Amino acid sequence: MNKIYNPERNTWGDILKRPTQTVDDIETTVISVFNEVRDEGDEAIKKYTERFDWVTLDSNIVTLEELQGAALLISDALKNAIDLAKLNIIAFHSAQKTKGIKLETTNGVTCWQEKRPIEKVGLYIPGGTAPLFSTVLMLAIPAQIAGCKEIVLCSPPNKEGKIASEILYAAQLCGVTKIIKVGGIQAIAGLTFGTETIPKVYKIFGPGNQFVTVAKQLATKYGVAIDMPAGPSELLVVADETANAAYVASDLLSQAEHGSDSQVILVSTSKKLIDSVSNEVESQLQLLPRKAIAEKSIANSKLIYVENDTLALEMINEYGPEHFIICTENEDYYINSIANAGSVFIGNFTPESAGDYASGTNHTLPTNGFSKAYSGVNLDSFLKSMTFQKISEEGLKNIGNAIELMAEAEGLQAHKNAVSIRLKDLK
Incomplete structure (x- = not known):
């Protein structure tokens, strides 16, 4: 990892730059796929599934038999773990329900507000090198609690033409109404326009690579809402001499293994900790099955020393991390003053992995600095507030x-x- 000491403020922008392509670099490809899906429907979907996923499908709809078969392939231990996560996610998101408000603003003028579910939602679940069945829980559970009528899930098939059993099991468990074997740009386009097999939806949720992120943004031009711009994963840890270097390194690597375009950053007021974390990263990296991916991510990541908490916080708010871990003696300062972060994890025993899986908070979060203006997915993401009045x-x-x-x-x-x-x- 790159060590940087006391960087000048005018260099922060370059130092904190994400290792992502610009929209211009990939927008042409996305527009081309969108146009074909709009004009040719499932024929275009099939074409791009063959090109990008290297598989030809007779049907891209997951059958009841496939769902039943998937459930048999999941161990009881994993089912129990998923059940625990589900209960915590239900508890946290159910608690987000709010009562409607009603009042008489002037004698004879009554105004009120009620929430209604978005009727048709599309959930994009990445497959690829790490099929994220946990994201099914994070999206389908609040959609179900909100009362969405149609919950359509899209996920790319593997080379055998199948979706990971864990994704299918979680989808069945959480009330998904239709599952389609399609990924990438073509999945977002299908949900945007609708095809013979893919329903058109009103709002699209879910993370993905840079192409999926741009595709979601393009979908908004065709009247489809999205949860947020959510691209490659990122994590920033702030830590001082009270932090455990091994824990910090494990958190950095937990995000680095997501993908080669992920970014992890440590901001610290301790040079000694920076050195210790650097050594721990190198040591723990050697043991990871996804070492090759994590190494590429680590190459784009930073260990930054600043002299005090004030400078550290200013830099962190400028970056606006997706995930933000606080491991400092003065944790209240960061808790009370952080302005831009998707989700915050506090203390040496709060790994970011907890939020990814089972603590109950949602892990679908804004990346690339969008935490300055966007919230992560929550119950309200699946609801609309409607106002009424009677005079x-x-x-x-x-x-x-x-x-x-x-x-x-x-x-x-x-x-x-x-x-x-x-x-x-x-x-």
Whole structure:
């Protein structure tokens, strides 16, 4: 990992730059796939599945027999682990339910707000080198709690034309209504336009590589909402001399193994800790089955020394990490002052892996600095707030003149007339 000491503020932008391609680099490919899926439907889906996933499918719809077979391939121990995670995720997301609000803003004017589920949602679940069945839990559970009617899951098939049994088991467990064997850009395009086998949805959720991220952003141009821009995973740890170097190194590597374009950063006020963490990373890296992937990620990562907590926090807020771990004596300072982070993990015994799997918080989070403006997935992500109002005769008399004056001032005579015609009858 690259060690950097006391960097000048004007260099922070370059130091904290993500190792990702620009949108311009890949947008042409994404647009081309979108256009073909829009025009050719499942034929284009099949073509790109053959090209990108190296498999030809007779059908891309997962059958009941496949679901039943997948359940038999999951060990009881793993099923118990998934059940534990499910219960915690249900507990945390159910607690996010809020009551509607209703009040009389003026005598005779009643306004209220209620939440309604998004009827049709699409869940994108990455496959590839690490089939993320945990993401099924993170997306399908809140969708189910919210009351979404259609929950469509897309995940890329392997070379045998199958989706990982763990993904299928979790999907069946969490109320997914349809599962499609399709990944990448073509999956997002299919959910955007709809095809013969892929339902068109109103909102798309889920992480993915840079191509999937750009595809999701392109989907918004066609009237489909997305949860957030969520690309390659990233983690920033702030730690001082009280931190356990082995723990910090294990957290950095846990994100580095996601993919070669992942990024991990340590910001520390202790040079000694930086050296210790660097040594631990090298030692633990040698034991990882995904060593080759983690090594590429580590090459893009940084160990940064700053002189005090104030500078450290300013740098962290400038970066806006997806995952933020606090391992410092002065943890309250960071907890109370962090402005930009997707999810925060506090103390030496709170590994980021806990949030990835079983603590109950959601692991679908904004990356690439989008935590400055976006929230991670939560129950409200699957809901819409709708406002209602009912006005009595007395109420219209109370606010009618104000409406007339404001509408006239804006030059919208029909708006004024809609009130005036009623007020005239109330005299």
